[in-house]
Amino acid sequence: MDFRIDGLQYARWSEKIFRQMREGGLDAVHATVAYHENFRETVAVLEQWNRWFERFPDLIFPGRWAGDVERARATGRTAIFFGAQNPSPLEDDIGLVEILHTLGLRFLQLSYNNQSLLATGCYEAEDPGLTRMGREVIREMNRVGLVVDMSHSAERSTLEAAELSERPIVVSHANPQAWAPARRNKSDAVLRAVTGSGGLVGFSLYPHHLRGGPDCSLEDFSRMVAEAAERYGAEHLAIGSDLCQDQPDRIVEWMRSGRWTKEVDFGEGSAEAPGFPPQPEWFRDNRDFPRLAEGLAGAGLGPAEIDGILGGNWYCFFAENFPPQDAPLPG
Amino acid sequence: MDFRIDGLQYARWSEKIFRQMREGGLDAVHATVAYHENFRETVAVLEQWNRWFERFPDLIFPGRWAGDVERARATGRTAIFFGAQNPSPLEDDIGLVEILHTLGLRFLQLSYNNQSLLATGCYEAEDPGLTRMGREVIREMNRVGLVVDMSHSAERSTLEAAELSERPIVVSHANPQAWAPARRNKSDAVLRAVTGSGGLVGFSLYPHHLRGGPDCSLEDFSRMVAEAAERYGAEHLAIGSDLCQDQPDRIVEWMRSGRWTKEVDFGEGSAEAPGFPPQPEWFRDNRDFPRLAEGLAGAGLGPAEIDGILGGNWYCFFAENFPPQDAPLPG
Numbered sequence: 001m002d003f004r005i006d007g008l009q010y011a012r013w014s015e016k017i018f019r020q021m022r023e024g025g026l027d028a029v030h031a032t033v034a035y036h037e038n039f040r041e042t043v044a045v046l047e048q049w050n051r052w053f054e055r056f057p058d059l060i061f062p063g064r065w066a067g068d069v070e071r072a073r074a075t076g077r078t079a080i081f082f083g084a085q086n087p088s089p090l091e092d093d094i095g096l097v098e099i100l101h102t103l104g105l106r107f108l109q110l111s112y113n114n115q116s117l118l119a120t121g122c123y124e125a126e127d128p129g130l131t132r133m134g135r136e137v138i139r140e141m142n143r144v145g146l147v148v149d150m151s152h153s154a155e156r157s158t159l160e161a162a163e164l165s166e167r168p169i170v171v172s173h174a175n176p177q178a179w180a181p182a183r184r185n186k187s188d189a190v191l192r193a194v195t196g197s198g199g200l201v202g203f204s205l206y207p208h209h210l211r212g213g214p215d216c217s218l219e220d221f222s223r224m225v226a227e228a229a230e231r232y233g234a235e236h237l238a239i240g241s242d243l244c245q246d247q248p249d250r251i252v253e254w255m256r257s258g259r260w261t262k263e264v265d266f267g268e269g270s271a272e273a274p275g276f277p278p279q280p281e282w283f284r285d286n287r288d289f290p291r292l293a294e295g296l297a298g299a300g301l302g303p304a305e306i307d308g309i310l311g312g313n314w315y316c317f318f319a320e321n322f323p324p325q326d327a328p329l330p331g
Numbered sequence: 332m333d334f335r336i337d338g339l340q341y342a343r344w345s346e347k348i349f350r351q352m353r354e355g356g357l358d359a360v361h362a363t364v365a366y367h368e369n370f371r372e373t374v375a376v377l378e379q380w381n382r383w384f385e386r387f388p389d390l391i392f393p394g395r396w397a398g399d400v401e402r403a404r405a406t407g408r409t410a411i412f413f414g415a416q417n418p419s420p421l422e423d424d425i426g427l428v429e430i431l432h433t434l435g436l437r438f439l440q441l442s443y444n445n446q447s448l449l450a451t452g453c454y455e456a457e458d459p460g461l462t463r464m465g466r467e468v469i470r471e472m473n474r475v476g477l478v479v480d481m482s483h484s485a486e487r488s489t490l491e492a493a494e495l496s497e498r499p500i501v502v503s504h505a506n507p508q509a510w511a512p513a514r515r516n517k518s519d520a521v522l523r524a525v526t527g528s529g530g531l532v533g534f535s536l537y538p539h540h541l542r543g544g545p546d547c548s549l550e551d552f553s554r555m556v557a558e559a560a561e562r563y564g565a566e567h568l569a570i571g572s573d574l575c576q577d578q579p580d581r582i583v584e585w586m587r588s589g590r591w592t593k594e595v596d597f598g599e600g601s602a603e604a605p606g607f608p609p610q611p612e613w614f615r616d617n618r619d620f621p622r623l624a625e626g627l628a629g630a631g632l633g634p635a636e637i638d639g640i641l642g643g644n645w646y647c648f649f650a651e652n653f654p655p656q657d658a659p660l661p662g
Binding site: 036038075088091092093094095114115116117122123124125126127128129131133134136257258260261262263 | 367369387419422423424425426445446447448451455456457458459460462463464467471509519590592593594596
């Protein structure tokens with residue numbers, strides 16, 4: 001299976017970007033629809049997506065199941081799968097888990113950078129693990145087929161989610177801390193727990209997650225992936241580029257500060273460099289997705305491993321984990 | 332000052348109850364307007380209160396400042412002060428702190444029984460203390476004059492709130508754990524921290540917080556208060572009866588289970604006794620407020636101490652803590 005799937009993007013979507021997805025050969029993209037948006041605001045984002053699907057039916061369509069990745073390949077389009085980087089669309093209401101899945105949501109992070117009602121974010125000083133509501137919500141997510149994503153969550157919360165979840169969990173976009181010691185990157189224990197759950201880790205191309213930032217080379221990145229393949233198994237690895245193409249800096253302000261502070265939280269940035277960092281020259285946008293295959297080949301990975309990492313592993317994961325537990329072959 | 336103030340009630344409000352407040356001589360009552368309600372739902376509760384104020388102007392009116400307690404006494408009515416038992420009306424938006432204060436909210440619990448975006452509730456297994464957002468929100472609450480109430484919060488979160496808050500904090504309704512070892516009651520360390528901050532502890536008459544439950548005697552309750560007066564100073568003690576008069580049992584289900592679980596959380600109750608417990612015979616409703624004075628006198632407290640505990644201390648606290656920091660004498 002040589003599908004090409006990017007496990008996380010949050011671009012300022014446009015016809016240009018949808019065309020670039022086609023140029024890059026992407027069969028599917030997991031698109032973020034919420035950072036701090038509540039349920040109603042998230043629905044408004046889905047409405048905007050419906051307008052795009054209506055306007056650009058030759059380029060994109062809504063992805064719901066693994067079969068949509070095959071349909072995308074067969075029809076020369078890109079299937080867009082939705083996810084939320086914070087449980088804010090869930091508000092305080094466990095009943096919204098199933099509603100959001102019905103609306104097409106397939107990934108839900110149990111926290112962004114801060115403490116949520118479910119779990120702890122990686123910027124909190126303490127991490128008490130999953131909350132009472134978090135435990136209830138994981139069970140419900142397992143039931144309906146909404147994937148637990150711990151990309152921005154703190155260590156203990158992530159380990160507990162991997163342990164408690166009956167279905168595999170993912171880190172859709174992050175890199176190993178041992179390679180680049182960013183707060184958002186993951187420890188060996190977390191990477192083992194996630195891959196050991198049968199889940200996937202999507203490697204990030206967001207400069208703050210790369211060793212050397214925007215100056216990181218494709219060779220260095222690819223070597224890191226190859227080493228992770230040896231350590232965790234190539235079948236558990238994927239890409240979640242975290243591409244934030246064309247976004248104005250007010251968007252990274254929204255991601256970091258939301259509505260929770262009257263100050264400015266600089267997150268991975270700083271007062272001197274508060275905006276989006278520049279992309280590495282070898283991954284400017286979707287058109288560069290094929291270069292990743294070259295890099296991984298250069299690092300010694302074989303064609304089947306590369307096909308898995310660049311899309312086949314996500315495809316298998318979608319097939320196994322998007323359908324509800326009690327209705328394995330829905331709609 | 333012989334004002335009579337109840338520092339927490341959540342009745343199924345009616346003309347009957349407003350008349351009983353008058354019979355009991357209550358100059359002011361802190362009324363809960365939210366358990367799990369979000370901002371818009373809380374506003375709907377305030378709308379309902381506006382209808383009551385319009386219908387019963389000879390019995391009740393909206394309390395905003397300490398002066399309204401004097402006005403209540405002078406005009407033979409009861410001033411109703413609003414509070415929330417969960418930060419759910421704040422949603423994820425620090426800007427709502429000032430909006431809620433403008434709408435009349437004077438007390439806000441940083442958590443109910445579960446983890447909130449701000450602090451931990453007393454039913455969570457772990458208590459990591461205040462969150463990032465919690466620290467920001469306390470500063471904003473201090474600024475606008477919205478009182479931090481930790482009645483349902485966990486130990487460490489409460490101690491940190493007492494430490495961080497520049498203005499006194501309260502436990503509006505709970506009793507000492509040493510007297511009745513309920514999860515919702517408070518340790519000596521918490522009672523010392525709250526009273527040491529210049530704050531108040533309102534003793535609860537909710538049966539689950541009483542030694543012996545509904546069978547607790549007025550004498551035993553009053554002795555507990557007298558001992559607390561020796562230990563923490565009578566000027567830091569008050570009443571927060573937690574009276575839930577006339578509420579149907581579906582309300583206690585809402586309080587406990589909200590929208591966070593598909594199961595039933597029995598909280599302080601049990602599968603065998605899931606509903607509201609019966610009140611002790613000596614505090615059935617507002618008409619019995621004067622009996623508390625008899626009880627406290629029997630336990631050896633003097634008239635000035637009793638007047639403070641039954642209302643004067645809340646009056647002084649309102650005067651000091653409801654006005655915004657930068658506008659000491661508003662409206």
